[in-house]
Amino acid sequence: MLEITNLHASVGDRPILKGIDLSVQAGQVHAIMGPNGSGKSTLSYILAGREGYTITEGAVTLDGRDLLAQAPEERAASGVFLAFQYPVEIPGVSNATFLKAALNGVRRRRGEKELDAMEFLKLTRVKCRQLGMTDEMLKRAVNVGFSGGEKKRNEVLQMALLDPRLAVLDETDSGLDIDALRIVADGVNALRGPDRAMLVITHYQRLLSYIVPDRVHVLAHGRIQRSGGKELALELEARGYAEFGVDEAA
Amino acid sequence: MTAVSDTIDQVKGLTDQKYKYGFVTEIESETAPKGLNEDVVRFISARKAEPEWLLDWRLRAYRHWLTMVEPGWAKVSYPPIDYQDAFYYSAPKTKAGPKSLDEVDPELLRTYEKLGIPLKEQELLAGVEPRIAVDAVFDSVSVATTFKAKLEEKGIIFCPISEAVANHPDLVRRYLGSVVPYSDNFFATLNSAVFTDGSFVYIPKGVRCPMELSTYFRINAANTGQFERTLIIADDDSVVSYLEGCTAPKRDENQLHAAVVELVALDRAQIKYSTVQNWYPGDEQGRGGIYNFVTKRGACRGVASKISWTQVETGSAITWKYPSCILQGDDSVGEFYSVAITNHHQQADTGTKMIHIGRNTRSTIVSKGISAGQAQNTYRGQVKILPKATGARNHTQCDSLLIGDRCGAHTVPYIESRNRTARVEHEATTAKISEDQLFYCRQRGLSAEDAVSLIVNGFCKEVLKELPMEFAVEAQKLVGISLEGSVG
Ligand SMILES: Nc1ncnc2c1ncn2[C@@H]1O[C@H](COP(=O)(O)OP(=O)(O)O)[C@@H](O)[C@H]1O
Numbered sequence: 001m002l003e004i005t006n007l008h009a010s011v012g013d014r015p016i017l018k019g020i021d022l023s024v025q026a027g028q029v030h031a032i033m034g035p036n037g038s039g040k041s042t043l044s045y046i047l048a049g050r051e052g053y054t055i056t057e058g059a060v061t062l063d064g065r066d067l068l069a070q071a072p073e074e075r076a077a078s079g080v081f082l083a084f085q086y087p088v089e090i091p092g093v094s095n096a097t098f099l100k101a102a103l104n105g106v107r108r109r110r111g112e113k114e115l116d117a118m119e120f121l122k123l124t125r126v127k128c129r130q131l132g133m134t135d136e137m138l139k140r141a142v143n144v145g146f147s148g149g150e151k152k153r154n155e156v157l158q159m160a161l162l163d164p165r166l167a168v169l170d171e172t173d174s175g176l177d178i179d180a181l182r183i184v185a186d187g188v189n190a191l192r193g194p195d196r197a198m199l200v201i202t203h204y205q206r207l208l209s210y211i212v213p214d215r216v217h218v219l220a221h222g223r224i225q226r227s228g229g230k231e232l233a234l235e236l237e238a239r240g241y242a243e244f245g246v247d248e249a250a
Numbered sequence: 251m252t253a254v255s256d257t258i259d260q261v262k263g264l265t266d267q268k269y270k271y272g273f274v275t276e277i278e279s280e281t282a283p284k285g286l287n288e289d290v291v292r293f294i295s296a297r298k299a300e301p302e303w304l305l306d307w308r309l310r311a312y313r314h315w316l317t318m319v320e321p322g323w324a325k326v327s328y329p330p331i332d333y334q335d336a337f338y339y340s341a342p343k344t345k346a347g348p349k350s351l352d353e354v355d356p357e358l359l360r361t362y363e364k365l366g367i368p369l370k371e372q373e374l375l376a377g378v379e380p381r382i383a384v385d386a387v388f389d390s391v392s393v394a395t396t397f398k399a400k401l402e403e404k405g406i407i408f409c410p411i412s413e414a415v416a417n418h419p420d421l422v423r424r425y426l427g428s429v430v431p432y433s434d435n436f437f438a439t440l441n442s443a444v445f446t447d448g449s450f451v452y453i454p455k456g457v458r459c460p461m462e463l464s465t466y467f468r469i470n471a472a473n474t475g476q477f478e479r480t481l482i483i484a485d486d487d488s489v490v491s492y493l494e495g496c497t498a499p500k501r502d503e504n505q506l507h508a509a510v511v512e513l514v515a516l517d518r519a520q521i522k523y524s525t526v527q528n529w530y531p532g533d534e535q536g537r538g539g540i541y542n543f544v545t546k547r548g549a550c551r552g553v554a555s556k557i558s559w560t561q562v563e564t565g566s567a568i569t570w571k572y573p574s575c576i577l578q579g580d581d582s583v584g585e586f587y588s589v590a591i592t593n594h595h596q597q598a599d600t601g602t603k604m605i606h607i608g609r610n611t612r613s614t615i616v617s618k619g620i621s622a623g624q625a626q627n628t629y630r631g632q633v634k635i636l637p638k639a640t641g642a643r644n645h646t647q648c649d650s651l652l653i654g655d656r657c658g659a660h661t662v663p664y665i666e667s668r669n670r671t672a673r674v675e676h677e678a679t680t681a682k683i684s685e686d687q688l689f690y691c692r693q694r695g696l697s698a699e700d701a702v703s704l705i706v707n708g709f710c711k712e713v714l715k716e717l718p719m720e721f722a723v724e725a726q727k728l729v730g731i732s733l734e735g736s737v738g
């Protein structure tokens with residue numbers, strides 16, 4: 001479903017991704033692990049279409065369609081969802097308003113009927129229940145005054161509503177205590193399904209005991225250095241990233 | 251990435267259809283001779299069959315105006331205005347002036363329909379309580395006022411000011427110029443000499459006006475200044491909410507709009523005055539657009555009276571306006587809620603004055619300035635506490651939002667306190683719409699334009715929620731529309 005072939009990308013003159021190959025099938029969850037600064041967020045931003053990166057080589061397709069040619073909002077309509085490492089605050093705009101605008105933006109682009117206020121409310125109730133969350137978060141301004149855990153939960157709620165083909169979760173575990181981590185992971189697990197692919201990006205193995213991946217890839221120096229099953233995560237946890245030429249105190 | 255240039259094209263496409271009110275109505279008009287002199291002042295007064303005292307007042311204003319110079323302190327720049335190169339009176343030709351809505355020129359009714367302004371009373375026929383009464387001012391004259399009869403049942407007077415001069419001369423004579431004297435400032439003085447029409451409102455003692463009152467101003471004729479004058483009097487214990495809207499055709503030359511609004515609130519009366527200002531702002535290169543130089547002032551004369559200004563300023567090439575409150579009565583309250591949006595080459599220098607005279611007077615100022623393109627947006631506000639204003643309080647919150655890096659935002663507060671017990675607070679912030687916010691929204695499926703509109707609406711929320719419900723949605727859309735073409 002997601003095919004990344006020989007992807008090279010730079011910021012300015014500085015190459016960051018140096019030939020990434022990755023193929024994720026529908027229904028699968030792949031983890032990308034790697035030390036800080038290895039290019040994990042860069043990869044997720046490039047998949048979502050953030051400006052400021054130059055693709056110097058390679059291709060990315062989703063369901064056979066060229067992803068790199070699409071604007072971020074077009075990718076959203078194609079089914080790309082990025083759960084941000086640092087969710088952004090939008091003062092004065094309620095989560096409900098934001099999500100309704102997002103959902104209807106996506107639906108319009110897909111040629112689907114937009115939802116009215118009632119239909120939207122009904123849908124959010126269903127999704128909240130599915131995730132074991134209250135809809136209290138919908139009334140608050142987008143991420144304003146949210147705790148770290150609430151921000152990440154909010155990302156998962158948005159993901160549930162937008163129902164993506166491909167979900168990219170960038171360090172969804174960072175800054176969470178164990179309880180918050182469990183809630184978020186349960187949410188993500190509830191959204192696993194045969195039609196969806198997930199790319200779970202993390203520095204630590206911890207998250208992967210809750211969201212168990214089908215494949216694990218190690219990203220270092222802008223390349224996938226090794227791939228394997230879920231055991232690879234445990235191995236990395238024990239041995240660190242040293243064998244990939246990365247010296248980390250973490 | 252090609253996706254980026256696609257977005258820019260889409261944005262450009264939108265910009266061109268941006269000002270949907272830019273059409274011209276083909277209608278025969280009667281105009282005064284071009285230029286400004288005593289004869290033109292007499293011409294206007296005669297057209298309106300005004301009493302002697304009013305003509306005298308106009309002439310005094312005109313003679314005073316000749317001694318004045320245009321103010322230069324605002325942070326706006328424009329080429330000198332040739333006051334002799336404009337018309338000061340333009341009225342659609344009709345037989346006698348319509349007596350009822352059925353007699354209004356259908357072309358005018360169509361114009362207002364196209365603008366989305368209901369000039370019919372069909373709501374009433376359907377047995378539904380009307381929520382809004384409209385006075386429609388087309389160039390220099392009022393062409394229709396709805397629900398007059400319904401309002402009269404409660405003793406409320408809502409009519410063109412020219413009609414009030416004829417039918418309620420005592421009220422007009424007593425209050426006209428009592429808040430903004432004819433000698434007040436260059437533009438207000440010019441208005442006093444040549445004002446043509448506008449609305450008059452009187453709410454009797456103890457009456458709560460049952461519907462929104464609204465005046466809708468339309469400049470149509472080319473090369474014509476618009477000088478309307480509005481006077482609202484709320485007698486003891488009365489309540490009224492009034493809304494003003496305005497549009498003009500797209501034209502390459504600038505047009506002058508110099509209005510005066512005077513509000514008088516007597517004991518415990520409340521006036522809420524809302525403006526959605528959408529005059530033609532000029533094109534992307536800064537050609538054309540309205541010079542909006544207006545004087546708006548309210549006097550809280552009575553104890554515990556309240557005047558609240560809410561303005562959403564999105565149009566005009568240049569906006570120069572400072573809706574103010576004179577807090578004379580003890581315990582009176584003044585409020586100013588403002589959103590000013592400037593895009594492309596627009597300039598706005600706007601704010602308020604809160605003059606605290608009575609004891610325990612309170613004022614609140616919330617100003618949201620949004621600047622995009624190469625626009626300049628200035629908040630200029632004065633808070634003045636006079637010696638007798640014991641216990642006076644003011645809170646000012648002044649926020650600026652910048653979109654892009656070629657525009658400017660400026661905050662110029664003047665605070666003067668001559669009473670030790672007074673408390674004056676001023677907070678100001680300046681922020682930019684961040685790449686992060688835009689990308690976050692677009693990742694979730696919003697177009698860049700929708701993202702800006704959403705973020706800006708959030709920024710303005712505190713002010714927009716002050717608008718009467720009927721107009722809040724319209725204003726939210728307008729916020730989005732006026733910022734089209736600001737990103738990409
Ligand atoms: N916008 C940018 N400008 C300059 N350098 C950047 C930018 N974004 C990322 N980088 C650099 O690219 C490398 C990878 O960063 P990132 O993708 O954030 O890593 P990770 O998410 O794996 O910690 C880092 O060295 C970082 O400094």
Ligand SMILES: [Mg+2]
Nearest residue numbers: 040041085171
């Ligand atoms: Mg990162």
